[in-house]
Amino acid sequence: MATPTTAINSRERLTVEEVCADLGVSRSTFYDWRAKGRSPRCIKLPNGEIRVRRAELERWLDSREEAA
Template sequence: MPTRQRRKAIMNHEEELLKPREVAAMLRISLPTLARWRQHGRGPHCIRLGYNHVVYRAGDVEHWITQRDHR
């Protein structure tokens, strides 16, 4: 895949919006734990699209995971 197309594919993936259920599955935690982290300002950055509608950018979740990798 040419570099330009690869870069565009990476950008599209980073901008992909994930539901809390998907993020909880990625992190192998429960939905209530993810909600608690969100309430206390922990966990990956979320985007509120409405009163009861929260999504996460895939790139933000991956960045958050990478920041916690203490190898």
């Protein structure tokens, strides 16, 4: 049986809850970033729900990496 983390990592499109859990931030922080254009690019479904592609989240994280 897969652990919850394994199941999340294998999904191509993540829910806002999954992204927030992965980043360790609240929903309100994620939506604040989104309003300010600082979040990963999102997909808005016809029902209004938001998804983030796993590859986009990884790209977004890589773009925020600082040189040590």
